[in-house]
Amino acid sequence: MAPSCVASVPIFSGLEPSAQEAIAERLVHRAFAAGEVIALPGDAPALRVVHSGRMRQSRASDTGVEQLLRILAPGDFTGQGAVLTGRREAHTTTAMSAVTVCQLTAADLAAVLREQPGVALGMLVEVSERLTAAEEQLAAITGQSVMSRLGQYLAALAASAGSDTIVLPMTKRDLASFLGTTPETLSRRLRRLEDERLIEQRPGGVIRVRAADALAAVQ
Amino acid sequence: MAPSCVASVPIFSGLEPSAQEAIAERLVHRAFAAGEVIALPGDAPALRVVHSGRMRQSRASDTGVEQLLRILAPGDFTGQGAVLTGRREAHTTTAMSAVTVCQLTAADLAAVLREQPGVALGMLVEVSERLTAAEEQLAAITGQSVMSRLGQYLAALAASAGSDTIVLPMTKRDLASFLGTTPETLSRRLRRLEDERLIEQRPGGVIRVRAADALAAVQ
DNA sequence: CGTATTCTTGAAGCCAGTCAAAAACGGTGG
DNA sequence: CCACCGTTTTTGACTGGCTTCAAGAATACG
Numbered sequence: 001m002a003p004s005c006v007a008s009v010p011i012f013s014g015l016e017p018s019a020q021e022a023i024a025e026r027l028v029h030r031a032f033a034a035g036e037v038i039a040l041p042g043d044a045p046a047l048r049v050v051h052s053g054r055m056r057q058s059r060a061s062d063t064g065v066e067q068l069l070r071i072l073a074p075g076d077f078t079g080q081g082a083v084l085t086g087r088r089e090a091h092t093t094t095a096m097s098a099v100t101v102c103q104l105t106a107a108d109l110a111a112v113l114r115e116q117p118g119v120a121l122g123m124l125v126e127v128s129e130r131l132t133a134a135e136e137q138l139a140a141i142t143g144q145s146v147m148s149r150l151g152q153y154l155a156a157l158a159a160s161a162g163s164d165t166i167v168l169p170m171t172k173r174d175l176a177s178f179l180g181t182t183p184e185t186l187s188r189r190l191r192r193l194e195d196e197r198l199i200e201q202r203p204g205g206v207i208r209v210r211a212a213d214a215l216a217a218v219q
Numbered sequence: 220m221a222p223s224c225v226a227s228v229p230i231f232s233g234l235e236p237s238a239q240e241a242i243a244e245r246l247v248h249r250a251f252a253a254g255e256v257i258a259l260p261g262d263a264p265a266l267r268v269v270h271s272g273r274m275r276q277s278r279a280s281d282t283g284v285e286q287l288l289r290i291l292a293p294g295d296f297t298g299q300g301a302v303l304t305g306r307r308e309a310h311t312t313t314a315m316s317a318v319t320v321c322q323l324t325a326a327d328l329a330a331v332l333r334e335q336p337g338v339a340l341g342m343l344v345e346v347s348e349r350l351t352a353a354e355e356q357l358a359a360i361t362g363q364s365v366m367s368r369l370g371q372y373l374a375a376l377a378a379s380a381g382s383d384t385i386v387l388p389m390t391k392r393d394l395a396s397f398l399g400t401t402p403e404t405l406s407r408r409l410r411r412l413e414d415e416r417l418i419e420q421r422p423g424g425v426i427r428v429r430a431a432d433a434l435a436a437v438q
Numbered sequence: 439c440g441t442a443t444t445c446t447t448g449a450a451g452c453c454a455g456t457c458a459a460a461a462a463c464g465g466t467g468g
Numbered sequence: 469c470c471a472c473c474g475t476t477t478t479t480g481a482c483t484g485g486c487t488t489c490a491a492g493a494a495t496a497c498g
Binding site: 440441444445446447448449460461462463465466467468 | 475477481482484486487498
């Protein structure tokens with residue numbers, strides 16, 4: 001399992017076999033059951049790469065309101081913020097399903113980055129994309145209504161799925177947190193989109209997008 | 220000026236003199252007057268390092284509301300998002316004062332990153348910190364009141380200045396945008412903080428913090 | 439010293455949050 | 469296969485923080 005893990009991870013897969021083996025030796029594998037906590041704020045820094053399953057990452061504000069930041073799928077990594085800056089972990093990470101992760105301590109990651117310059121570049125590209133996404137979301141939350149954010153989210157989901165029937169990749173409660181609102185408001189906005197004939201809801205978080213263009217342009 | 224520019228920039232300053240010279244040859248220097256636009260959404264990607272002066276970076280939502288993302292001081296860089304992912308520039312960057320920048324095209328940055336592995340690592344650390352900051356702000360905007368965000372901002376400013384008298388590093392209009400609110404609301408909240416004897420406002424954006432602890436804990 | 443911004447203040451309206459409870463859903467064991 | 473239970477989701481009523489629009493005051497700058 002160890003070598004296949006390294007090979008399946010984008011930031012390591014481009015390396016030569018000998019380099020991959022060196023990394024595999026340092027990696028620690030861990031498994032978590034659905035719902036289990038993988039990391040809490042204040043934990044020691046560690047780079048974690050998802051091998052299988054999905055995990056959710058959130059951050060609580062001072063008042064306790066939780067903001068869902070992202071969902072990590074196989075190949076995605078997390079923990080670079082704490083590892084690179086020497087701070088403690090700032091996020092809460094939990095397993096959404098049964099999850100296996102490959103873990104690297106701060107010291108081991110430092111060694112890998114020194115020996116394998118390509119890894120830093122791969123991580124840099126990924127972190128840059130996340131930063132752009134976070135900044136886009138910041139602008140959307142301060143400048144657009146919940147209705148508008150929801151419409152764009154659903155339109156984007158349909159576009160990336162290449163189908164007009166989509167399955168929400170998380171519970172509606174989580175989607176509300178991700179969009180920066182409450183489950184009550186999300187429910188009402190979905191209802192309004194249905195009333196306006198832009199979507200059609202079916203059980204199990206299945207949504208049929210009837211007018212993607214209009215959905216992405218909702219105010 | 221060219222060599223001193225490379226030496227004064229954190230992501231390049233650690234390199235050997237010969238490497239710095241190689242980078243200096245690729246750098247293009249540009250100067251901007253206060254208020255001038257340095258980059259607009261849709262511009263061709265380029266890595267820009269601030270040499271002198273300060274510039275502001277913002278992002279507009281679909282409805283036109285502007286979100287101030289950050290202010291760049293000498294040594295800070297921008298444009299990595301577009302350069303690394305091959306997309307077009309997403310932010311608006313303007314000069315707050317007279318500004319000189321060192322610029323690197325996407326192709327030249329790629330060459331530098333290939334030849335100088337240490338640069339990618341330095342950029343990775345910086346971009347990671349920005350991502351953490353953006354995520355923190357995201358959680359603050361969805362989970363805390365304007366009052367609370369303002370209190371924490373002022374307390375942090377006083378702490379980093381090491382003094383109880385601080386000068387706002389931007390106009391109040393910009394601060395409102397940065398905090399995700401409007402100038403009107405910011406004005407009212409500052410007034411309330413004065414009424415509660417937590418701060419004291421003086422002309423020119425000068426604020427005396429009278430109770431930093433209470434300020435950081437305001438709800 | 440005049441003028442354009444920036445900032446402040448007032449009044450009114452609305453979007454979204456909160457609290458509360460009913461309804462729907464999904465999984466489980468008998 | 470179906471009744472049961474906990475969770476998720478929905479709906480209703482209400483509240484409130486913030487935004488908006490508008491106009492006046494203060495400030496900065498040429």
